[in-house]
Amino acid sequence: MRSAVSVEAVRRAERAAMSLLPEGTLMQRAAAGLAAVVVGELSAARGGVYGARVVLLVGAGANGGDALWAGARLRGRGARVDAVLVAGAVHEEGLAGFRAAGGRVHRVADVPDGGLEAGFGDLLGRADVVVDGILGIGGRPGLDDATAALLDLAAPDACVVAVDLPSGVDPDTGAVGSGAVRADVTVTFGVLKAALLLPPAGQHAGRVELVDIGLDPADLTATEVASLDVADLAAAWPWPHAGDDKYRRGVLGVVAGGRGYTGAAVLCTGAAVRSGAGMVRYVGPDEPTALVRARWPEVVPGDGRVQAWVLGPGLDPDAGDGQADRVRDALGTDLPCLVDAGALDLLPPRRDAPTLLTPHAGELARLLTRLGEPTERADVEARPLEHARAAARLTGATVLLKGATTVVVPPGGSPAGGGPVLTQRDGPAWLATAGSGDVLAGVAGTLLAAGLDPLLAGAVAAAVHGRAGALASAGGPLDAGRLLDAVPGAVAALRDWPT
Numbered sequence: 001m002r003s004a005v006s007v008e009a010v011r012r013a014e015r016a017a018m019s020l021l022p023e024g025t026l027m028q029r030a031a032a033g034l035a036a037v038v039v040g041e042l043s044a045a046r047g048g049v050y051g052a053r054v055v056l057l058v059g060a061g062a063n064g065g066d067a068l069w070a071g072a073r074l075r076g077r078g079a080r081v082d083a084v085l086v087a088g089a090v091h092e093e094g095l096a097g098f099r100a101a102g103g104r105v106h107r108v109a110d111v112p113d114g115g116l117e118a119g120f121g122d123l124l125g126r127a128d129v130v131v132d133g134i135l136g137i138g139g140r141p142g143l144d145d146a147t148a149a150l151l152d153l154a155a156p157d158a159c160v161v162a163v164d165l166p167s168g169v170d171p172d173t174g175a176v177g178s179g180a181v182r183a184d185v186t187v188t189f190g191v192l193k194a195a196l197l198l199p200p201a202g203q204h205a206g207r208v209e210l211v212d213i214g215l216d217p218a219d220l221t222a223t224e225v226a227s228l229d230v231a232d233l234a235a236a237w238p239w240p241h242a243g244d245d246k247y248r249r250g251v252l253g254v255v256a257g258g259r260g261y262t263g264a265a266v267l268c269t270g271a272a273v274r275s276g277a278g279m280v281r282y283v284g285p286d287e288p289t290a291l292v293r294a295r296w297p298e299v300v301p302g303d304g305r306v307q308a309w310v311l312g313p314g315l316d317p318d319a320g321d322g323q324a325d326r327v328r329d330a331l332g333t334d335l336p337c338l339v340d341a342g343a344l345d346l347l348p349p350r351r352d353a354p355t356l357l358t359p360h361a362g363e364l365a366r367l368l369t370r371l372g373e374p375t376e377r378a379d380v381e382a383r384p385l386e387h388a389r390a391a392a393r394l395t396g397a398t399v400l401l402k403g404a405t406t407v408v409v410p411p412g413g414s415p416a417g418g419g420p421v422l423t424q425r426d427g428p429a430w431l432a433t434a435g436s437g438d439v440l441a442g443v444a445g446t447l448l449a450a451g452l453d454p455l456l457a458g459a460v461a462a463a464v465h466g467r468a469g470a471l472a473s474a475g476g477p478l479d480a481g482r483l484l485d486a487v488p489g490a491v492a493a494l495r496d497w498p499t
């Protein structure tokens with residue numbers, strides 16, 4: 001499990017560690033770790049550090065201090081290191097250390113208006129590595145125009161190394177402001193910060209390197225956001241046992257598709273079959289039922305006893321084909337329900353039984369608007385965690401928000417009581433294809449029917465869906481049929497996936 005904490009928790013842990021250590025120790029450890037990563041990048045790209053060009057972009061706080069001390073170390077290895085001070089203030093000890101090591105210092109404030117390119121174009125355009133020491137955990141989202149313009153001067157093939165966090169993101173929520181840094185590597189200190197696991201900030205971080213600076217793990221137990229790794233997935237997966245039969249393993253009922261929309265019914269039931277549900281029942285009108293039976297003869301048509309329901313993929317609540325009533329009936333039971341797509345419109349104000357909502361950004365905006373919080377899709381995309389939490393709070397359900405990074409928020413919006421928010425980013429962008437969400441619903445349904453709680457069922461399903469996507473795509477285009485065909489292999493590989 002990769003775990004991340006809040007800024008408040010990091011600051012507390014840092015204060016505790018600092019009280020036991022000589023002043024400046026943590027920053028020196030951070031700088032040493034940062035310099036080591038830069039050395040690694042330079043060695044890989046050009047065979048060594050000597051003579052490499054490194055430019056530090058330095059903000060007002062300790063994040064800039066880390067960059068300056070790392071720059072001093074890189075000077076010691078023979079790199080040419082320039083620091084560009086982007087703010088009015090600077091970490092003075094770091095600056096003195098950098099100067100003493102022979103680093104050159106420039107100030108954005110010394111360049112006349114409109115002169116950034118003339119002043120820094122050559123410097124940044126020739127840099128092998130650009131170190132983003134602009135903002136860390138003290139940062140608010142967004143960079144000013146001059147700083148953002150400076151970043152644009154870097155050569156496209158320069159390696160951008162972010163210090164602690166890519167600057168311009170919100171450290172706790174993962175929201176991203178304008179001009180935020182896009183890093184190739186982020187070197188983070190002591191513990192992952194929540195933004196590194198959250199969309200969209202996590203997608204700005206590149207590869208994340210965690211440097212141990214000696215914080216006490218006992219001070220870092222308040223996990224805010226976590227991502228399941230392969231060991232967690234293997235531990236959570238409901239592997240069958242000799243004593244099992246199909247009923248004990250879990251029967252899933254599916255109300256999907258309808259008159260005119262048939263594909264979702266075939267894909268969703270198929271994904272449930274392929275992810276190992278004990279049995280799948282499909283409930284719907286004649287046409288999708290016939291197609292489901294033709295493709296998946298093991299699916300049992302019609303109502304009957306189930307352990308969980310998947311409701312809504314490809315379902316039009318206004319079609320007048322009986323599907324809306326079937327959804328309402330299932331929502332009226334005390335069984336776990338996954339509520340997707342068209343069924344989201346039918347969700348009652350409150351449901352006490354375990355409930356997993358699986359909207360994409362547009363569907364979440366629509367749901368929040370219906371619940372009295374007018375929201376646009378773009379709002380959800382800019383601040384996914386905030387909006388998923390709002391839906392969890394308003395509905396009392398677990399909310400899985402789909403996207404390149406899937407966010408699963410426990411009922412009530414967490415973290416109080418419900419455990420951390422889980423995020424998964426396991427699959428390629430080829431997963432953004434029609435029917436992909438129907439496959440996810442089927443896999444998550446299998447897990448609900450097997451008895452997993454909605455938070456774990458959602459996160460495990462998202463991870464397996466992503467891994468199946470990676471297997472099926474192998475770098476090329478993907479369709480939902482091949483995605484669901486890859487699900488058994490993705491599940492089997494959980495026990496021997498290379499970590």
Ligand SMILES: NC(=O)C1=CN([C@@H]2O[C@H](COP(=O)(O)OP(=O)(O)OC[C@H]3O[C@@H](n4cnc5c(N)ncnc54)[C@H](OP(=O)(O)O)[C@@H]3O)[C@@H](O)[C@H]2O)[C@@H](O)CC1
Pocket residue numbers: 011014015018026027028030059060061062063064066134135136137138139140141142143144163164165168189213
């Ligand atoms: N604590 C420790 O023990 C250790 C900490 N370490 C390092 O310290 C980092 C945290 O340092 P930090 O607290 O000094 O904050 P940092 O992120 O450098 O910047 C704050 C400054 O930026 C400003 N500012 C904010 N947003 C802005 C914006 N959008 N645009 C423009 N300006 C903005 C803000 O202004 P203000 O809020 O005062 O208005 C303030 O002046 C941490 O991430 C890690 O790298 C490591 O060395 C390990 C030990």
Ligand SMILES: Nc1ncnc2c1ncn2[C@@H]1O[C@H](COP(=O)(O)OP(=O)(O)O)[C@@H](O)[C@H]1O
Pocket residue numbers: 360402403404405406427428429430431432433434435436437438439440465
């Ligand atoms: N850029 C992306 N990278 C990786 N996965 C993605 C990306 N965009 C979407 N996905 C995943 O693909 C699926 C799309 O689901 P959805 O939007 O409901 O599609 P549909 O309704 O066509 O089935 C979700 O599981 C989502 O997390």
Ligand SMILES: [K+]
Pocket residue numbers: 063132133134135136162163164165166167
């Ligand atoms: K930074």
